[in-house]
Amino acid sequence: MEKMNFYMLVAGTMTMAVAGGFYIWYVLAQGVLRRSVSANMANTAGGTSSVTMSEQVKQPRHPAAIYAQVVNWVGLVFLGLAVFARWMAVGHAPYSNQYEFGTAFTFSIVLLGLILMRQFRQPTLGAFISPIAVAMGIYVLTLPITLRQVSPLIPALQNPILTIHVGVAIVAYGIFAIGFAAAIMYLLQRDGGEKRTWLPSRAILDDIGYRSVLIGFPLMIVVLVLGGVWANIAWGAFWSWDPKETAALATTLCYGVYLHAHSLKSWSGNRAAWLLVLGFALTIFTFFGNYFLGGLHTYGGV
Amino acid sequence: MATRLTGADKREERRRRVASGDMAAPADSGYGIQGRAIPIEEKPHKTPPAPVAPTSQERVSSFGEALWRFFCSVRLAMTLIALIVIATLIGTLLIQMPPELQGDPASRTMWVKGLAPRFGDFTGIMYDLSLFNLFTSWWFKLLLLVLTLNIVVCTLNRFPKMWKQSTQTRMDVGPNFFTHGEYTATIALPVAPAAAEQQLAGVLKRRHLSVRLRQPIAAGKDQAATGAYAVYADRFRYMPLGTYLNHVGIVLIFIGAIWGTLLGNSIKIVDFAVPEGGDRAVGYDTNLMVHSNGFTEVDYPDGRPADYYSDIVLYENGKQVAQQRIRVNEPLEYKGILFHQAFFGNAADIKVTDDASGALVYQSSVSLAYRSQMYGPNNPMGSFSLANGAIQVDVVEPAGPGDPSLRPGQVGLAMYRVTDDHQLWRETLSQNQSVRQGGLTFTFLRERQFSGLQVVRDHGVTVIFIAVACILTGLALVFYFPSRRLWARVESDAGGAIIHLKGQAPRRADLAREMMRIAEHLKAGGATIHAESPAIIEQRELFAEMGG
Ligand code: HEM
Numbered sequence: 001m002e003k004m005n006f007y008m009l010v011a012g013t014m015t016m017a018v019a020g021g022f023y024i025w026y027v028l029a030q031g032v033l034r035r036s037v038s039a040n041m042a043n044t045a046g047g048t049s050s051v052t053m054s055e056q057v058k059q060p061r062h063p064a065a066i067y068a069q070v071v072n073w074v075g076l077v078f079l080g081l082a083v084f085a086r087w088m089a090v091g092h093a094p095y096s097n098q099y100e101f102g103t104a105f106t107f108s109i110v111l112l113g114l115i116l117m118r119q120f121r122q123p124t125l126g127a128f129i130s131p132i133a134v135a136m137g138i139y140v141l142t143l144p145i146t147l148r149q150v151s152p153l154i155p156a157l158q159n160p161i162l163t164i165h166v167g168v169a170i171v172a173y174g175i176f177a178i179g180f181a182a183a184i185m186y187l188l189q190r191d192g193g194e195k196r197t198w199l200p201s202r203a204i205l206d207d208i209g210y211r212s213v214l215i216g217f218p219l220m221i222v223v224l225v226l227g228g229v230w231a232n233i234a235w236g237a238f239w240s241w242d243p244k245e246t247a248a249l250a251t252t253l254c255y256g257v258y259l260h261a262h263s264l265k266s267w268s269g270n271r272a273a274w275l276l277v278l279g280f281a282l283t284i285f286t287f288f289g290n291y292f293l294g295g296l297h298t299y300g301g302v
Numbered sequence: 303m304a305t306r307l308t309g310a311d312k313r314e315e316r317r318r319r320v321a322s323g324d325m326a327a328p329a330d331s332g333y334g335i336q337g338r339a340i341p342i343e344e345k346p347h348k349t350p351p352a353p354v355a356p357t358s359q360e361r362v363s364s365f366g367e368a369l370w371r372f373f374c375s376v377r378l379a380m381t382l383i384a385l386i387v388i389a390t391l392i393g394t395l396l397i398q399m400p401p402e403l404q405g406d407p408a409s410r411t412m413w414v415k416g417l418a419p420r421f422g423d424f425t426g427i428m429y430d431l432s433l434f435n436l437f438t439s440w441w442f443k444l445l446l447l448v449l450t451l452n453i454v455v456c457t458l459n460r461f462p463k464m465w466k467q468s469t470q471t472r473m474d475v476g477p478n479f480f481t482h483g484e485y486t487a488t489i490a491l492p493v494a495p496a497a498a499e500q501q502l503a504g505v506l507k508r509r510h511l512s513v514r515l516r517q518p519i520a521a522g523k524d525q526a527a528t529g530a531y532a533v534y535a536d537r538f539r540y541m542p543l544g545t546y547l548n549h550v551g552i553v554l555i556f557i558g559a560i561w562g563t564l565l566g567n568s569i570k571i572v573d574f575a576v577p578e579g580g581d582r583a584v585g586y587d588t589n590l591m592v593h594s595n596g597f598t599e600v601d602y603p604d605g606r607p608a609d610y611y612s613d614i615v616l617y618e619n620g621k622q623v624a625q626q627r628i629r630v631n632e633p634l635e636y637k638g639i640l641f642h643q644a645f646f647g648n649a650a651d652i653k654v655t656d657d658a659s660g661a662l663v664y665q666s667s668v669s670l671a672y673r674s675q676m677y678g679p680n681n682p683m684g685s686f687s688l689a690n691g692a693i694q695v696d697v698v699e700p701a702g703p704g705d706p707s708l709r710p711g712q713v714g715l716a717m718y719r720v721t722d723d724h725q726l727w728r729e730t731l732s733q734n735q736s737v738r739q740g741g742l743t744f745t746f747l748r749e750r751q752f753s754g755l756q757v758v759r760d761h762g763v764t765v766i767f768i769a770v771a772c773i774l775t776g777l778a779l780v781f782y783f784p785s786r787r788l789w790a791r792v793e794s795d796a797g798g799a800i801i802h803l804k805g806q807a808p809r810r811a812d813l814a815r816e817m818m819r820i821a822e823h824l825k826a827g828g829a830t831i832h833a834e835s836p837a838i839i840e841q842r843e844l845f846a847e848m849g850g
Contacts, residue, residue: 121844151604204844221770
């Protein structure tokens, strides 16, 4: 099972790299395709605020988008199997060290990416999400081999609250990765003048970023609270300014600033997008915090 | 370079201007530019300078007003939260002073001196700025206090308006209302207005909106009104009020934290060590006594701990009231006081007798729960007092099997005069060995283990749980029950009917998709879409391309 977990992780990461390639192909093709569409629109459209709709044109889906999605799903299955195999091998939810946590994080990025791409009908996102997933996969694969060995849980970690705590954190981190991708695309898309045809409009990218926070922010609060509940049971203190929990709080608050910024006219737009970038940077800081922050979270021999 | 704008470009240009707020907000909406429920005050309105010198009372009230406005600002909120983020990040990156040192100036200075090699000349300044005890520093608390004031003032300021907006919506609107806005559509139906209105109401209901107004527009009210209908529908209209629950929850967290540390009769003993077979009183206002029946550690084959627990008996006024095996995740609770298994270690049984009379002066297990620098860098240490506290005796055990100064099974004893911390003597003892000093005989009887407990009573935790419930409920209401409203005007038009639709939603709330779906439903009933605002068209393009 340990071996199977590793091979599935390798396969998943490689598959995601292929999916990323297809997504990028799609984006490149989209540049050409979209340009002709907007030329069409320009011919039919009047200059008024509302546009008269003629017969609705059903655009064919570009084949690269379909290949990319299929390969992405295959990658998801591999990564899902990697998580599952690890679960079976260690006999508990596999998030007790950086290797297990990283595997689950990669899975979560890919899964949530697929869900949001489907919801917003935006395969273009995949070109930005897949590289993040691949980078995370490679990072996990290059971790010291000792972390791959199955070792038993120390007593403090044997608590179902902790399992939920980390599980929810993985979902929150994953969704913030999607928000980050949307923010990068937002910043790449031009504000005025001619918009880049290979990227969705800023309005849609802003919606995706905002949606990621609507999901991730409450989840982060749940993470902090469950951490507090567990600490209260285990150590008798709800909050002790442990470096990793403090980093998680800073991350949450950064998204809190984003929520307020998004509602201010002068702060929505570029500045809000930069807050999403900063928020994800803090997410990564929190994720890697075990290495240099010390405190109660330095478990599992990292 | 002068380029001619195409129609598509103009649309884009207009959308941009609308989104960035260059264009005027619809005056009749009560919503802000992006359809937000609360137009947020961007800049305080500048009061024009008074022509005559203000009286002192006027000056006071305008100062109060300025202060009020200052605390209303969402920008202030963002600034404060950002500052807190920066402070907490510093707190995670810089080493923080262990809490147990904070009360003792001498050991605090020692600790800071130890940092000098790392931070050099900056150490003093950093210490003065409280960077090493950031989370208990006055300026961090001030930040939290100002944030709390900010939330309270902001809430008081906005609540009446929000309440009004949720409870009293303007339902009948004039024809001009439909000519602007981010989400508008014009749809034609080949049936009479009455039938079209019927059809529209059906569609709105199918989309889970509650239709709260269906009414013929009185002829003469405006000239296009003959045979026209006004329709209004909304969904989740009270949900935006969840914002208040959320922010009240945040204030409650601060209250809970203060309650726990200042107001409540809280107990927090972090170093409650009880030797195996020994007793220790909890103190404070309780008459509780903890007795340990033993500490057990179970290891995995590789030597890492698999489980450890203490068997604890609790007595109140000498009567047994509780008994439990406590583990890290299974504390004992009695009357709101929690006994946690926190740490463990060795204890040394020490006996002291008076040489002259032979009387027993002291006999007990000394829990070696602290660290000492006396013999080596990190020796477990405990202490006890003699002569009514004038004399302190430290007991030290080896730091590990390789400790050069103490062999396994040995303990070191050192006696101090408490007034000036002067060391009177120091000895190393093996088991059952004695030493005679100053007319007393000290004997090291045996080694045993102690259970290290943490004893906590914190009423603030209850408040914090309530706060968290408020925050999460508030967020769920605002985020997952997106409030939206829709106005429609059905007019007769060349033998058929024409429907003008307009939607508004705070936080946009997928409104473009909703409007698109409504139009699709009407289209299925024979309607044709005449016009839609760019946001809806964009949705339609996406769905056409990527499948519905
Ligand atoms: C740590 C402190 C704070 C947190 C975690 C926080 C959290 C939030 C969240 C999650 C939202 C989004 C929910 C919603 O839009 O209703 C929000 C909105 C809002 N907050 Fe805060 N908040 C904090 C402090 C403040 C303060 C101090 C103010 C006072 C000015 C404030 C004013 C507002 C306003 C006016 C909105 C509504 C924005 C809109 O119209 O969309 N918040 N806050």
